[in-house]
Amino acid sequence: MADVEALKKKAGIEACQFVKSGMKVGLGTGSTVKHTVIELGRRMAEEGLEIVGVPTSLATEKLAIEVGIPLVELSEIDGLDIVIDGADEYDPDFQLIKGGGAALLREKIVAQESSSMVVVADDRKRVDTLGAFPLPIEVTPFSHEATVRALSRLLDCRVNIRMAGDGPVVTDNGNMIADAHTGPKITDPNSLETQILQIAGVVQVGLFNNMCDAVVLAGSDGVQTVLNPKGRLTS
Ligand code: 5RP
Numbered sequence: 001m002a003d004v005e006a007l008k009k010k011a012g013i014e015a016c017q018f019v020k021s022g023m024k025v026g027l028g029t030g031s032t033v034k035h036t037v038i039e040l041g042r043r044m045a046e047e048g049l050e051i052v053g054v055p056t057s058l059a060t061e062k063l064a065i066e067v068g069i070p071l072v073e074l075s076e077i078d079g080l081d082i083v084i085d086g087a088d089e090y091d092p093d094f095q096l097i098k099g100g101g102a103a104l105l106r107e108k109i110v111a112q113e114s115s116s117m118v119v120v121a122d123d124r125k126r127v128d129t130l131g132a133f134p135l136p137i138e139v140t141p142f143s144h145e146a147t148v149r150a151l152s153r154l155l156d157c158r159v160n161i162r163m164a165g166d167g168p169v170v171t172d173n174g175n176m177i178a179d180a181h182t183g184p185k186i187t188d189p190n191s192l193e194t195q196i197l198q199i200a201g202v203v204q205v206g207l208f209n210n211m212c213d214a215v216v217l218a219g220s221d222g223v224q225t226v227l228n229p230k231g232r233l234t235s
Contacts (some may be wrong), residue, residue: 007122007218008032013039014223015084015120015216018233021050024077026110027064028085029057029103032120036084041067054080056110057103058172074113083107083114087121087208088133090215094228095189099136099206102162102171108204116213116232123219130186134179136162136206137196141176147201148178154195157182175203 012035019025019040027037037060043049045068053069054077055061064071074080085107089097096119098104111117137159139147144161152159162169162177169177186192186207193207213231217224227233 003220004122004124008120009035010223011120011122011216011218012036014218014225015118016040016043018082018084018116018118018214019049019051021048023051023081024072024079025051025053026080026083026085026114027053027055027060027069028083028107028120029060030086030101032086032122033084034060034063036120037063037069038067041069044068052077054110054113056083056085056107057101059103074110080110080114082116082118083111084118084120085111087119087125087212087215088206089125089127089130090119090121090212091127091130091189094212094215094231095130095210096208096212097130097133097135097206098208099138099177100133102136102169102177104136104206105138105171105173105175105204108208111208111211117211118233119212119215121215121217123217126217127184129184130189130207131182132184134181135186137178137180138171138173138175138203138205139178140201140203141174143201144176144178147199150199150201151178151180151196154199155180155182173203
């Protein structure tokens with residue numbers, strides 16, 4: 001476990017290479033990207049880096065304030081230069097599953113507003129086919145049982161409302177998370193995203209398609225930055 005933590009920290013810090021003074025930066029959510037946020041705060045305090053951030057969750061907002069990153073609302077600015085975020089899985093086409101931390105809606109809004117997206121991950125997140133990690137889907141509390149049934153029919157798999165103790169997990173937006181246990185079978189994430197979003201009670205799905213430009217990947221042999229050949233970033 002300590003090793004995984006060390007890998008997450010390495011990836012999180014290495015991704016800061018993409019951030020330059022003057023940038024507007026989306027700040028992702030999770031145990032890997034938290035190291036990015038902390039390092040960006042350190043560079044601001046010690047090295048004169050000047051950025052503004054948009055957090056993707058209340059937890060990241062709290063951390064960013066603690067480390068001294070000035071925050072703005074998306075409504076105040078005309079897009080972001082970059083978002084750095086974690087992922088639960090990524091496949092050879094750089095398609096992602098996200099939402100393990102229940103922040104997928106704000107993460108996706110911020111990613112869509114960004115000119116580039118860098119994912120920070122340890123090498124357990126790299127898969128051939130998406131879906132071993134249960135697919136997180138944000139759903140409205142209203143009639144969530146019906147939404148879960150519709151998802152289960154569509155995906156032909158078990159779908160569970162994510163729980164925290166005795167009650168459901170409540171997202172920063174007041175919604176619930178349905179986790180779909182598809183198994184590693186998501187070969188066409190573009191089409192699946194479209195189909196899932198057609199169910200009325202679905203707010204958003206944790207498939208992040210055609211968004212990721214690079215993965216900063218930490219493994220036992222070190223940290224490597226893998227650029228998406230179809231992406232918006234060059235070395
Ligand atoms: C939160 C997310 C996270 O980025 C994802 O779960 C990865 O988190 P971690 O770095 O803690 O493994 O999508 O909604």
